[in-house]
Amino acid sequence: MFSSVLIANRGEIACRVIRTCRRLGIRTIAVYSEADAGARHVRLADEAWPIGGPRPQDSYLRGEAILEVARERGAQAVHPGYGFLSENADFAEAVEAAGIRFIGPSAASMRKMGSKAGAKDLMAAAGVPVVPGYTGEDQAPETLAREAARVGYPLMIKAAHGGGGKGMRIVREAGEFAAALESCRREAANAFGRDRVLLERYIERPRHIEIQVFGDRHGGTIHLGERECSAQRRYQKVLEEAPSPFLTPALRARMGEAAVAAARAIDYANAGTVEFIVAPDGAFYFMEINTRLQVEHPVTELVTGLDLVEWQLRVAAGEPLPLPQEAIAARGHAIEVRLYAEDPDAGFLPGSGRLARLRLPAPDAHVRVDAGVVEGDTVTIFYDPMIAKLIVHDADRPRALARLREALAACEIGGPKSNVAFLERLVRDAAVVEGRIDTGYLDRQPDALRRPADAQADAMLRIAAAVDELLALEDDAARADAGDPGSPWAAGDGWHGAGTGRVRLRLRDAQGAFDAHAEGRRGAWRIALDDAAPVLAEGAHRDGPWLSLRLDGTARRFRIGGDRDVRLVHDGERRLEVARVLHEARGDGADAGAGDRLRAPMPGRIVVVRAAAGDAVAAGQDLLVMEAMKMEIAIKAPRDGTLAAVAVAVGEFVEAETVLAELEPAP
Incomplete structure (x- = not known):
């Protein structure tokens, strides 16, 4: 086994590899860009070295710079993670030529799969079905x-x-x-x-099912079962699970055999994934072989009980596969979701910024968290905005879904917007629960998984937030006059000389500011939201993150997160962030013409400018294209009109809210 490994990657996969290396007593060497100088993988590694600027092409894609660190620090092997250089045959070849072991397949195998076109031809010749x-x-x-x-x-x-x-x-x-x-x-x-x-x-309504394969340098090739990744948005996987709820035992066996045949056709060694699309009638077709570890590998680990990174290390060190095919068994059901800094209500626009609050469920026998950041870290504009992966395991699929709902309810992400609430709705969606999803399902119904309107549920969440604030106010007052607990000045109930008065709490949620008028004291309040009829809140008790109380005689339980300034209130299905309003902002009309200004929705780089000042444009016409978070974003004309100005050029980096172009005022 190796004594030292350089990890040519960042984020959660670098942290994941470090975890296994540390368990095996292997020294880890990290590399980092200027943007990642304080990143978690840098803090976790035994040592870490800078390799360039914040953009991937200036750092994590600079194979020679990474290899130089590996040589100078005496690394015996390089683990590429996924993305970046993980499937770059030239890099793998250069690593091996330097006398360092590449933890992955050979450059020759990569080159056979590096072109999807060549891979399809090769698979067809090997008898693997292709589209x-x-x-x-x-x-x-x-x-x-x-x-x-x-x-x-x-x-x-x-x-x-x-x-x-x-x-x-x-x-x-x-x-x-x-x-x-x-x-x-x-x-x-x-x-x-x-x-x-x-x-x-294009196969209509296909499912995306992939088979985890493993080969060694002694001719051994096996598969570790399938993962279903059909829940996708714009071809990006959103939810992955094992085993697939669609496959029959016979179809599972045929796909496993085809995956092994595909791996053998290219003399594959180490971890890889053979991806198939599966038609509704069960016909399956080869898509590609990913010659690396996959983002969703933890679901395979949880159902098989194996550490795939350890297998990678052992195979790269020259050992045979740890187990034969007949010893591989799947137990229970595992599901993974990816927590992203993105705004589902704005077309899943990627986000960036400091993670002012990051609370994830505590890992246990049923819940695993793979994260590359901690609270206080920053999600930058230069890399994928994934915050963490949440993986659950239980005896069967219904119980795994229940575990996932519970784990998601415990997640709090403050700072950039996140997809947590979207994921909570996703894992309750009927098609997902019943296993009827296909790769186009989420894109066919972009509004179906938006937060549904439920005024009564939101009102209960707001009242719960108000009750929690009232409890905190009374506790504050009691601490302030601990020497005389009987003093009326110690109560936070609005008491004054004429008797008990009313407390007005000014709060705000995503729908705007509102007033909570409360009368009473600890044990019982009558609370009215704005001009609505009051609700009687009794028996309020806070126990850790849980708030229990009776609302008009009905017992309710809420999970409370966040802090005094911004509370996250969760009723088991819906979440609501409620903030205290300390100062009201007043609009002065200074940006009244903002509707004619096209602004950058997030930081990024301009890659295309399709129009110039003076051009007549139509509503919905693409005027510019931005690249941000590894995706393209088209900036469209909001109405018919004439362009007054284009303020940016191709190649220019812009910050969020930068004015990119302006329309002449409407006649």
Whole structure:
């Protein structure tokens, strides 16, 4: 076994590899960009070294800089994690040429899979089912358009190199093809450095099921079962689980055999994933082999009881596979979701900023948390905005879903907006609960998983927040006059010389500010929200994060998080953030013309400018394209009109809310 390993990555996967290395007594060497100088993986590693600027191309994609650190620090092996250089055959080859072991497949195996086009041809020759399409080297737009007509619509344009959902477009008619091809190529070039594409027939309503494979350097190849990753948004996985609720034992066996055949066809060693799309009738087709560890590998670990990073290390060190195929058994059900800094109500726009509050459930036998950040860290604009992965395991799928709901309810993320509330709705959605989801489900109904309106439930959450504040006020007052607990001045109930008065709490949630008028004292309050009828709150008791009370005679229990300034109130299904209002902001009309100003929705780089000052534009027309958080964001005209100015140029970095362009005032 190795005595030292350099981890050529960042975030939660770097922390994940460090955890296993530490258990095995292996010294870890981290690398970091300028943006990550204070990152968690840097703090956890035994030593860490800078490799360049904040952009990936200036740091984590600089293979020679990483290799130089490995040589100077005496690393015996390099673990690439996933993303960045993990599937770069040139980097793997350079590592091995330096006398350092690459913890992954050989460069030769990578090159066979590095091109999706070549991989499809190879798999077809090996008898693995593939989707009809075009994988040729002639990339002329007219050739691709002609081949698209031959393949037929709908079809998918895919970057031939890379993965992670980048460089993929669905085209449903010929008139959309040219624009989709241009966008796909540009995104592929930015993400992977190459813009070659392939075309595939688009299978309607498929499921995405992948098989974890493992090979050693002694000819051994096995699979560790499947993971279903059909819950996706824009080709990005949202929820992953094992085993799949769709597969029958017979179909599971056929797919496992096909995955092993695919791995053997390229002499595969170490961890890899064979990805398939599965039609509603059970027909399955090869998509690609990811020649690395996957983000969702923890669900396989939880159902098999194996540490896949340890297996990677042992295989890379020359050991045979720890177990034969017949010894691999799946137990129970595991589900993973990814917590992101993003705004589901704004089209899942990625976010950034300091994590002022980050509370995640305590790990136990049923809950696992893989995180690359802690409270106080910053989600930067330069990398994927994933905060953590939440993985649960239980005896069967219904119980695993129940565990996941409970774990999500305990999550608090303050600072950038997050997708936690969206995930809570997702794991209660009927199609998800019943296992009926396909890869296009979430994109077909963008509004279905938005927070549903429920005025009565929100009112109860607001009253719970008010009660918790009233309890805190009384506690504050009691502490302030602890020497005379009988003093009326020690009560936080609005008492005055004429008797008990009313307390007015000014609060705010996502729907705006409101007043909670309370009369009474500890044990019983009558609370009215604005002009609504009062509710009697009795028996209020705070026990850790739990607030129990009776509302108009009905016992209720709420989870309370956050702090005195911003409370997170959760009733078991819905969450609401309620803030104390200390100062009211007053609008002065200074930005009355903001509707004619197109602003950057987040920090990013301008990659395309499609219009100039003086151009006539139509509502919904793409005027600029930004790149941020590894995705493209089109900036569209809000109305018909004429452009008065374009304030940015291609290549320029902008901050959130920067004015990008302005329309002339409407006539």
